[in-house]
Amino acid sequence: MYFSKSFIPILKNNPTEATIKSHQLMLRVGMIKQSSAGIYSWLPLGFKVMKKIERIVREEQDRIGAQEILMPTIQSSEIWKESGRYEDYGEEMLRIKDRQGREILYGPTNEELITDIFRSSIKSYKSLPQLLYHIQWKFRDELRPRFGIMRCREFYMKDAYSFDINDDEAIYSYNKFFLSYLRTFKRLDLSAIPMSADTGPIGGNLSHEFVILADTGESKIYTDKRIFEVQSDKAILNKENLNDLRNKFDKYYAVTDEKFNKKDFDEKVPEEFRLSTKGIEVGHIFYFGDKYSKPMNASVDYQGKKEFVKMGSYGVGVSRLVGAIIEAKYDNKNEIMKWPISVAPFDCGILPLINKNDTKNLDKAVKISNLLKKNGLDVLIDDTEENFSSKIKKFNLLGIPFQIMIGNKNEGDIFEFREIGIESKNISINEIVEIIKKKKV
Numbered sequence: 001m002y003f004s005k006s007f008i009p010i011l012k013n014n015p016t017e018a019t020i021k022s023h024q025l026m027l028r029v030g031m032i033k034q035s036s037a038g039i040y041s042w043l044p045l046g047f048k049v050m051k052k053i054e055r056i057v058r059e060e061q062d063r064i065g066a067q068e069i070l071m072p073t074i075q076s077s078e079i080w081k082e083s084g085r086y087e088d089y090g091e092e093m094l095r096i097k098d099r100q101g102r103e104i105l106y107g108p109t110n111e112e113l114i115t116d117i118f119r120s121s122i123k124s125y126k127s128l129p130q131l132l133y134h135i136q137w138k139f140r141d142e143l144r145p146r147f148g149i150m151r152c153r154e155f156y157m158k159d160a161y162s163f164d165i166n167d168d169e170a171i172y173s174y175n176k177f178f179l180s181y182l183r184t185f186k187r188l189d190l191s192a193i194p195m196s197a198d199t200g201p202i203g204g205n206l207s208h209e210f211v212i213l214a215d216t217g218e219s220k221i222y223t224d225k226r227i228f229e230v231q232s233d234k235a236i237l238n239k240e241n242l243n244d245l246r247n248k249f250d251k252y253y254a255v256t257d258e259k260f261n262k263k264d265f266d267e268k269v270p271e272e273f274r275l276s277t278k279g280i281e282v283g284h285i286f287y288f289g290d291k292y293s294k295p296m297n298a299s300v301d302y303q304g305k306k307e308f309v310k311m312g313s314y315g316v317g318v319s320r321l322v323g324a325i326i327e328a329k330y331d332n333k334n335e336i337m338k339w340p341i342s343v344a345p346f347d348c349g350i351l352p353l354i355n356k357n358d359t360k361n362l363d364k365a366v367k368i369s370n371l372l373k374k375n376g377l378d379v380l381i382d383d384t385e386e387n388f389s390s391k392i393k394k395f396n397l398l399g400i401p402f403q404i405m406i407g408n409k410n411e412g413d414i415f416e417f418r419e420i421g422i423e424s425k426n427i428s429i430n431e432i433v434e435i436i437k438k439k440k441v
């Protein structure tokens with residue numbers, strides 16, 4: 001892709017309407033464009049990153065045996081009346097009337113709809129567990145949408161739902177999602193801590209928020225620093241093993257604001273390990289038993305009896321993650337963004353110095369680009385006539401993890417190569433390909 005032909009509308013300066021760095025950067029490099037309060041269009045650069053995040057989220061759902069479906073954005077009010085949440089949900093729900101005067105709504109979450117889908121098809125306990133998920137736009141009429149796509153009204157969420165025969169099996173399902181979240185955030189190069197959390201309008205009594213530390217986060221958190229050392233690499237999908245994994249995390253005090261109790265904090269956490277700071281909630285999981293299955297009559301036959309299924313729900317803010325990664329990775333002082341290569345909009349930038357009417361460096365850039373493409377890498381060539389320093393400044397903002405410079409003094413197949421934010425070195429193009437490919441796996 002040539003920069004001159006790309007749709008990457010970069011602004012000269014930071015937009016003044018944005019107060020946090022992810023919002024500033026996303027507007028500055030043209031990842032998103034606001035269409036109205038809390039509602040955004042996703043432009044190519046932002047959309048590419050979000051799609052890559054979505055792919056990782058999907059792979060990690062599939063890996064624990066969850067099955068993907070797609071539910072609509074628009075729901076009927078009937079099912080919400082059945083669960084009793086239609087009135088409770090309040091003004092955050094966007095309520096609409098269709099031409100027949102029927103009450104419909106833009107889904108803020110899908111517990112009711114999935115319960116309705118489940119009850120109409122699954123009749124026997126032998127079909128359990130069922131783990132179903134979808135990735136879809138949600139709408140919540142937030143009172144104060146802010147921080148760009150971090151707290152907006154329309155956002156992209158992965159939401160999953162589990163159905164089991166009893167509490168024990170349901171906790172097993174809960175723990176599978178717990179593990180899949182740890183794996184997902186790790187692949188995004190984020191250190192997300194599972195914290196005991198409040199259940200709010202979703203309900204239930206067991207819940208974890210996955211939070212990444214950031215000064216600009218909206219959640220106040222209190223934790224024992226030792227939780228950062230807990231390893232999850234060796235976990236496997238067996239009941240005992242997952243129980244142990246959960247216990248290893250739950251052993252440490254780690255809570256969000258609503259669950260905070262100063263006495264507990266002081267008693268349970270030795271002073272040197274106490275950390276109270278701010279974070280961004282990127283995922284949230286809930287166990288709520290028969291909160292929806294009972295009023296909505298979702299049951300299965302079990303030993304001659306009708307049993308209401310035990311349910312949990314599991315959310316990841318796919319669009320919010322784009323901003324969260326920026327908050328975690330952007331170096332404000334040096335104005336350098338570095339996308340983890342797993343989600344970077346391009347793998348490598350090629351920056352040829354272009355003098356009027358002399359296409360020598362651009363020709364070299366195209367050749368290198370072809371070689372990188374053959375190796376499965378995604379490349380952006382800066383074919384503008386800007387000087388090196390403004391090209392580098394621009395690419396530092398774009399956050400593409402690798403840069404190849406092509407100047408007038410270039411000899412043979414040796415090029416100036418840089419991993420963003422690190423000193424450059426002169427190495428052969430073959431070495432460059434190897435370095436990038438190695439990082440990509």
Ligand code: 5CA
Nearest residue numbers: 109150151152155159282283284314315317320
């Ligand atoms: N049904 C449950 C789990 S599937 C649920 O809706 N949970 S939630 O309310 O916690 O939302 C899940 C995730 O969506 C959150 O962890 C957060 O990352 C993201 N999210 C929630 N509200 C917003 C918002 N206004 N803007 C951007 N992302 C949001």
